[in-house]
Amino acid sequence: MPPSAQISSTSRKAAFYRTIWRWHFYAGLFVVPMVLILSLTGAAYLFKPQVERWEERAWQGLPTAGAVTPESQVRAALAALPGAKFLSYRLPQKQGDAAMIHVGLSGGQGGKDKAMRDVFVSPQGQVVGVLDPEWRIMEIAHDIHGQLLLGKRGSWLVELAASWAIVMILTGLYLWWPRGRGLAGVLWPRLSAGSRTAWRDMHAVTGFWVSGLAMVLLLTGLPWADVWGSAFKAVRAEMGWVKGKQDWTIGGAAPSADEHKEHAEHDHAAMMAMNGHIPGMDHDMADMAPAITLSEVVRLAQREHLAFPAVITPPGAPGRFGRKGGENWTLRSDSQNRPLRTTITLDKQTGQELSRETFADGHPIDRVVGYGVAWHEGQLFGWVNQLIGVFTALMLATLAISGFVMWRKRKPDQGLGAPPTPKENVMAKLVPMLLILAAVLPLLALSLVVVALLEKLLIRRIPDLARWLGLQIHVGRT
Secondary structure (H helix, E strand, O other), X not given: OOHHHHHHHHHHHHHHHHHHHHHHHHHHHHHHHHHHHHHHHHHHHOOHHHHHHHHOHHHOOOOOOOOOOHHHHHHHHHHHOOOOEEEEEEOOOOOOOOEEXXXXXXXXXXXHHHOEEEEEEOOOOOEEEEEOHHHOHHHHHHXXXXXXXXXXXHHHHHHHHHHHHHHHHHHHHHHHOOOOOXXXXXXXXXOOOOHHHHHHHHXXXXXXXXXXXHHHHHHHHHHHOHHHHHHHHHHHHHHOOOOOOOOOOEOOEOOOXXXXXXXXXXXXXXXXXXXXXXXXXXXXXXXXXXXXXXXXXXXXXXXXXXXXXXXXXXXXXXXXXXXXXXOOEEEEEOOOOHHHOEEEEEOOOOOOXXXXXXXXXXXXXXXXXXXXXXXXXXXXXXXXXXXXXXXXXXXXXXXXXXXXXXXXXXXXXXXOOXXXXXXXXXXXXXXXXXXXXXXXXXXXXXXXXXXXXXXXXXXXXXXXXXXXXXXXXXXXXX
């Protein structure tokens, strides 16, 4: 190869490397704050069962002597909140634990945002505690993690950050690639090689080790996202990949078009505004005249050994995600470990089992998503899954912090510190990868269009801003 050709090839490789570095820099700049937020809230949410068990600690291990019927427990809960409606009964996790009665308040008690209460009733029928489900610790962590407490707009931001995090990981792996170097600085950091090298190695090595786990977390979180999840749902419907009801929310709302109200696990507005009748025990249940009692359904649920939390929904009450309630009894497991979930419907007159849906009955696509969701929430295989999740969150936080420190160390006084655009245009080599990513990540595609238009129509017309951002200003170009 002639020397000039070698120089040209080297120049193109350097230009391509610098272009990838630039993409990685800007992806990281946008993603770093979100990574810290999502890592912290995600790590906390991994321990939802333990946190909620701790949150309910005062209502556990109670005496069992003189226990009353489940009907009496529900009456006590409704008497404590006059006008409330009985929505569901959660079986105690252990003997001596209080039952949790989920009720809807009447319109004058707190308005839409405070329309629900979790009432804890002792085995003897005493109300021992009341919680607002909207303000439970894990519900707040869930809403920050999925929506940044901003509703659907927050879900868009989280999805956009997840899309750019995928770009950050892919470009980071390209920059990490050894290219003939030894293992030091590739598989472990050189902590004694000076401050800048140590931080660079910490960032690169951490990024390599966490990349696979991070990609799994990002990909398993996409079905919940508003734009991606809605597109995925439409594709599934078009391809005939739907069997039964979807068991996860999209953008914090119910998965079906006619069920998109306001909230995820407890669609409170829907629950309170149902056209159907919500039984409130006594007078309401008398009107519906179920032949089998709550006590009988509780005994059946206990024999089934459903994974905790096991929830009983009476005839007429809304089901999952605020769906319109059926005219029969429903008992189900709401375990975060999706493969353990079972839903059973009982005829309200005869008690005969009308249907039974298990995780294995779902479409293969739904089962794959279910395994992914259970992994994402740290519940697929117990504490080991939780520890892997914590390890992933800590490494992502390390990645974000080390990236920020590296940027601050190299940032010039008169610029953002982004790698300057190379004089040689190598974007054509990136087009296939960008098209693939844009096709599977719609918000990434939209953001790329917005960025391209901003650069062409605004940034390059302001030379000082362009130079501050590291853009090359070519003579005669505006």
